[in-house]
Amino acid sequence: MTAVFTGMPSMLLLTLASYLLGVFIHKKSGISVLHPFITAMVVIIGVIILFDIPYKEYREGARVLDFLLGPSVVALALRLYDNIEIVKKNLAAILSAVLTGSAVGILGVWALGRFMGCDSLFIKSLEAKSVTTPIAMELTAVAGGSTSLIAISVVLTGVIGAVLGPSFLKLLKITDPVAKGVAMGCSAHGIGTGRAIELGAVEGAVSGLCIVLMGVATSILLPLINCLLGI
Amino acid sequence: MKNILGFTIILLFLVAGEVLSCLSGHFMPGSVIGMVLMFAALCLGLVKADWIRQSADFLTKNMTIFFIPSAIGIMEEWGIIKANILPWSVIIVVGWLLVLFSAGWTEQLITKLKRK
Numbered sequence: 001m002t003a004v005f006t007g008m009p010s011m012l013l014l015t016l017a018s019y020l021l022g023v024f025i026h027k028k029s030g031i032s033v034l035h036p037f038i039t040a041m042v043v044i045i046g047v048i049i050l051f052d053i054p055y056k057e058y059r060e061g062a063r064v065l066d067f068l069l070g071p072s073v074v075a076l077a078l079r080l081y082d083n084i085e086i087v088k089k090n091l092a093a094i095l096s097a098v099l100t101g102s103a104v105g106i107l108g109v110w111a112l113g114r115f116m117g118c119d120s121l122f123i124k125s126l127e128a129k130s131v132t133t134p135i136a137m138e139l140t141a142v143a144g145g146s147t148s149l150i151a152i153s154v155v156l157t158g159v160i161g162a163v164l165g166p167s168f169l170k171l172l173k174i175t176d177p178v179a180k181g182v183a184m185g186c187s188a189h190g191i192g193t194g195r196a197i198e199l200g201a202v203e204g205a206v207s208g209l210c211i212v213l214m215g216v217a218t219s220i221l222l223p224l225i226n227c228l229l230g231i
Numbered sequence: 232m233k234n235i236l237g238f239t240i241i242l243l244f245l246v247a248g249e250v251l252s253c254l255s256g257h258f259m260p261g262s263v264i265g266m267v268l269m270f271a272a273l274c275l276g277l278v279k280a281d282w283i284r285q286s287a288d289f290l291t292k293n294m295t296i297f298f299i300p301s302a303i304g305i306m307e308e309w310g311i312i313k314a315n316i317l318p319w320s321v322i323i324v325v326g327w328l329l330v331l332f333s334a335g336w337t338e339q340l341i342t343k344l345k346r347k
Contacts, residue, residue, distance in 0.1 A: 015296070015299055015300065016296070018299075019295075019296050019299065036295065037295050037299065037302070040299055041299065041302055041303065041305075044299070044303055045303060045306055048303075048306075049306075055303065055304060055306050055307050058300070058303060059300055059301075059303070059304065062299070062300035063300070065296060065297045065298075065299065065300050066297070066300055066301065068290065068293075068297045069262070069294075069297045069298060070245050070261070070262040070265075071238070071241045071242060071245055071262075071290055072290035072291055072293075072294045072297060073260075073262035073263060073265070073266050074241050074244050074245050074248070074262055074265040074266050074269050075241055075266075075269075075283070075286065075287035075288075075290040075291050076266055076291060077244075077266045077267075077269035077270040077273060077287075078269075078273070078280060078283060078284065078287040078288075078291070079291060080270055081270060081273040081274065081280060082280070084274070090338075090342070092341055092345070093337075093338045093341040093342045093345070094338065096337050096338075096341055097333075097334045097335070097337040097338035097341070098334065100333050100334060100337040101330045101333050101334030101337070104329050104330055104333040104334075105326060105329065105330045108322075108325070108326045108329040108330070109322055109326050112318070112321060112322045112325055112326065113318060113322060116317070116318040116321065116322075117318075118315055118318050121311075122311060122315055122318075125311075126319075126322055126323075126326075129322075129323065129326060130326070130327070130330045132294070133294070133295075133298045134262065134294060134297065134298060135260065135262070135263055137298065137301060138260030138261075138262055138263065139260060141260075142257055142260060146304075146308055146311065147301050147304065148301050148302055148303070148304030148305045148307070148308055149305065149308055149311060149312065151298050151301045151302035151304075151305075152302045152305050153319070153323055155295075155298075155302065156323055157323055157326070157327050160323065160324060160327055161327055161331070165331065168328065168331060169331075169335065172331070172332055172335065172336070174331075174332075174335035174336065174339060175339075176338070176339050176342060178338060178342065179335045179336075179338040179339040179342070180335065182334050182335060182338040183331045183332075183334050183335030183338070184331070186330055186331070186334035187327050187328075187330035187331035187334060188327065188331075190294065190295070210334075212266070215263060215266075216263060216266070216267060219259045219260060219263045220259070223258055223259075
């Protein structure tokens with residue numbers, strides 16, 4: 001009987017239901033910090049602690065969701081293809097911005113981490129944090145960091161970007177719609193894009209395609225930079 | 232049937248990406264290589280956007296759900312975060328700001344230079 005409660009259907013039910021609860025709370029409250037992902041995490045962790053379910057069993061039960069990460073990265077190609085005209089029109093500017101953002105993101109984490117005396121494992125687990133979660137997790141796994149640490153860090157980065165992004169764009173005098181989209185998409189991936197869509201259609205489209213470009217740029221730059229830094 | 236067709240094509244590119252990733256000594260994740268290949272195939276007209284749209288939309292729109300199980304792993308690694316709570320918060324906030332600023336400014340700078 002207890003096996004039923006830790007089997008795949010129950011673990012999937014727990015995950016999906018917690019996420020739906022998160023979406024509901026997010027919509028009803030209108031508080032952007034209450035991202036559905038955060039509610040889902042709190043509820044799931046609460047339930048598995050309460051019923052004393054080991055994490056390994058939960059992970060095993062929910063592994064069908066893990067599997068879908070790979071296909072969803074491949075599917076991102078369509079988003080880039082749909083916005084190909086915007087990329088063509090601003091090719092040089094967008095590509096340089098993405099490459100700069102990606103390099104600054106990786107080196108920034110490394111420099112801040114070193115400055116504060118963090119170990120290499122910790123730094124490696126955060127370097128890919130500006131990239132969309134599925135790509136960030138793959139990159140972190142290859143680099144030898146912790147995939148759960150990167151997953152939660154990426155989501156927190158996105159939430160911060162969505163909440164504080166628009167005010168900082170004003171403060172930093174980033175006013176061009178394409179530049180706003182680039183800044184939001186590069187720094188806060190999918191969650192930031194959700195907010196960029198509210199700023200305008202161009203901002204949203206550019207932000208969405210920057211998620212993909214940022215993923216590709218970081219996939220190339222991350223192993224190179226790690227190799228050069230010798231970590 | 233359309234979503235089965237789309238999913239089959241997406242899996243085909245994922246497998247191709249994994250193979251290339253393996254052959255290149257895992258320099259890049261297989262899924263990222265698969266995405267680049269898929270983008271090339273769409274541009275070359277080898278794959279019609281229509282074939283994959285249904286499945287691709289389902290996958291990209293629900294991506295957040297797919298990484299919940301790994302994020303729950305934080306329970307097991309709470310120790311690392313607790314020991315590094317201050318650097319962790321600083322890296323997330325300052326790191327985010329650095330990327331926002333550098334990407335946004337580079338784009339504006341190059342657009343301005345081009346207009347001149």
